Amino acid sequence: MGAVINQLPIGLSIAAVLLLIALGLTFTFGQMGVINMAHGEFIMAGAYTAYLLQDWAGRQAVPVALPVAFVVAGLMGLVLERTLIRRFYGRPLDTLLLTWGVSLLLQQLARDLFGAPNVQVRAPEFLEGGLGVLPYNRLFIMALAAGGVLAIWIYLNRTAQGRRMQAVMQNRQLAAVMGIDTGRVDMRTFFIGSGLAGVAGVALTLVGPVGPALGTYYIVDAFLVVVAGGLGALRGAVAAALALGLLNSYAEFWTDASLAKVVVFAAVIAFLQVRPRGLFVLRSRALT
Amino acid sequence: MLRVRELCAGYGRARVLFGVSLEVAPGSLVCVMGRNGVGKTTLLNTIMGVLPATGGEVVFDGQEITRLAPHERVRRGLGYVPQGHETFPQLSVMGNLLVTLEASPHRDPAAVEEALEVFPRLKPLVKKRAGFLSGGQQQQLAIARALVTRPRLLVLDEPTEGVQPSIVQEIEEAVERLHAGGLAVLLVEQYLDLAVRLADRFVILDAGRVVHAGEAAELGGEEVHRLLAV
Ligand SMILES: Nc1ncnc2c1ncn2[C@@H]1O[C@H](COP(=O)(O)OP(=O)(O)OP(=O)(O)O)[C@@H](O)[C@H]1O
Ligand SMILES: [Mg+2]
Numbered sequence: 319m320g321a322v323i324n325q326l327p328i329g330l331s332i333a334a335v336l337l338l339i340a341l342g343l344t345f346t347f348g349q350m351g352v353i354n355m356a357h358g359e360f361i362m363a364g365a366y367t368a369y370l371l372q373d374w375a376g377r378q379a380v381p382v383a384l385p386v387a388f389v390v391a392g393l394m395g396l397v398l399e400r401t402l403i404r405r406f407y408g409r410p411l412d413t414l415l416l417t418w419g420v421s422l423l424l425q426q427l428a429r430d431l432f433g434a435p436n437v438q439v440r441a442p443e444f445l446e447g448g449l450g451v452l453p454y455n456r457l458f459i460m461a462l463a464a465g466g467v468l469a470i471w472i473y474l475n476r477t478a479q480g481r482r483m484q485a486v487m488q489n490r491q492l493a494a495v496m497g498i499d500t501g502r503v504d505m506r507t508f509f510i511g512s513g514l515a516g517v518a519g520v521a522l523t524l525v526g527p528v529g530p531a532l533g534t535y536y537i538v539d540a541f542l543v544v545v546a547g548g549l550g551a552l553r554g555a556v557a558a559a560l561a562l563g564l565l566n567s568y569a570e571f572w573t574d575a576s577l578a579k580v581v582v583f584a585a586v587i588a589f590l591q592v593r594p595r596g597l598f599v600l601r602s603r604a605l606t
Numbered sequence: 607m608l609r610v611r612e613l614c615a616g617y618g619r620a621r622v623l624f625g626v627s628l629e630v631a632p633g634s635l636v637c638v639m640g641r642n643g644v645g646k647t648t649l650l651n652t653i654m655g656v657l658p659a660t661g662g663e664v665v666f667d668g669q670e671i672t673r674l675a676p677h678e679r680v681r682r683g684l685g686y687v688p689q690g691h692e693t694f695p696q697l698s699v700m701g702n703l704l705v706t707l708e709a710s711p712h713r714d715p716a717a718v719e720e721a722l723e724v725f726p727r728l729k730p731l732v733k734k735r736a737g738f739l740s741g742g743q744q745q746q747l748a749i750a751r752a753l754v755t756r757p758r759l760l761v762l763d764e765p766t767e768g769v770q771p772s773i774v775q776e777i778e779e780a781v782e783r784l785h786a787g788g789l790a791v792l793l794v795e796q797y798l799d800l801a802v803r804l805a806d807r808f809v810i811l812d813a814g815r816v817v818h819a820g821e822a823a824e825l826g827g828e829e830v831h832r833l834l835a836v
Contacts, residue, residue: 478708481697485705488694495654495688497680497709497755 331456333563334463338518340543342511348487349507355417358533359424360391360512364519365528387516395512428530436527455524548596607632614661615652622648624814635791637801640811646794685757691745695737710755721750742773759790
């Protein structure tokens, strides 16, 4: 019983990081209909941003890095969208391969810039210690994800830009003939979605080392969250991230890391048999 | 106001339009007719920029718009109601109207009120998700949404298709009133009697070509019946 409780903050913070990653992925996927395989490298870019900022911000690197990493990863996503993804719109397989290539390139670039061995980012003093079984660093990550969800919800439902983003996701062609500049909306979506991955990367520095392959550990799980939660669906992403994060960490605790992956995969596949389009379906068209 | 000259378009290798020409004078209502699959929707989609033209030109207000993106055409005063009463299903009725307003050049909130005045039936539904409306209500929403941009030419693709009869009449009356108020309309319509009542001029398409065009008075003629008979 004690182990179950001890494992809970770990599971929840993994879920929180997955959620941040999956939120970005689900929106770029919902918007363009393609999986951006380089999304994981935006996580890595965010983590290295925190690492680099240590020289200047010292132990405050993590809080300082949050907005910086958002912009750095966001700009990377925007450039990728402008230069590659846009040109291959409507050809999802080509895009998958291309962005995978970009992902490998970025990992190599990180290896050249920062070296292959992992590096550490020191957590700020105020995140040392904890509340009982709840370490402050994990609590901070959960709060970050909660803040991210809230911000995205407000953006989508309370701002003109967010409404436009929803319109493009729900019916791109209609959005275009209603006067919406879909290209601009795509850019914005990529900026925000990739920026969230950068924030997730900063969060990850609080619970582990940073290496060039950091993104690859999370991208598959984030993809599973997107698929299980339903494309472009906020509530679905939250529920699926929680379920998968907890399942993953408990399965890992009771078995081992690779068996845990098998358990998670099996669970998602079983779930998709029941709900092939995920928890919440955004694109559902009313009967005509 | 709108001049389409020798327009060609298609889907990949399948050519659908073979040099279609037509003109909509300011304030007039032109009806495009033709059997299923002759290319009416393709024509409108090419005029709106959804499909690229492979030949010919589209001129609006004296300026060529053949290569402009759809949203740029909307900004110049084209309003489109695509076939099949399409909506943004997860947005509310108001959300559907606002998202169009926010993308319009004028952004005058009064335009939403004006559009709802055209279809008062929508007023109690503004908070509902568009996906939950009936087909007829969705069509009214689609027209109202196009009006929110205050277009100078309204392009309608079969606005009465798959809509319950009571609403067909409301839509017809609305189009008639808008036209009477000076709005130019390009209307695709399959019902001959509705076209006779509304149109100033008509164009009949067959297999991607204009096979007949003329004044509304000619619409009752034998030739027209032959061209539209299935
Ligand atoms: N997306 C598409 N891809 C390929 N071919 C298409 C596509 N849409 C339409 N077509 C073909 O183009 C031709 C013209 O279609 P279009 O939709 O313009 O006809 P329409 O006159 O609007 O018909 P309807 O009265 O049924 O609406 C048809 O032969 C159709 O099969
Ligand atoms: Mg059609």
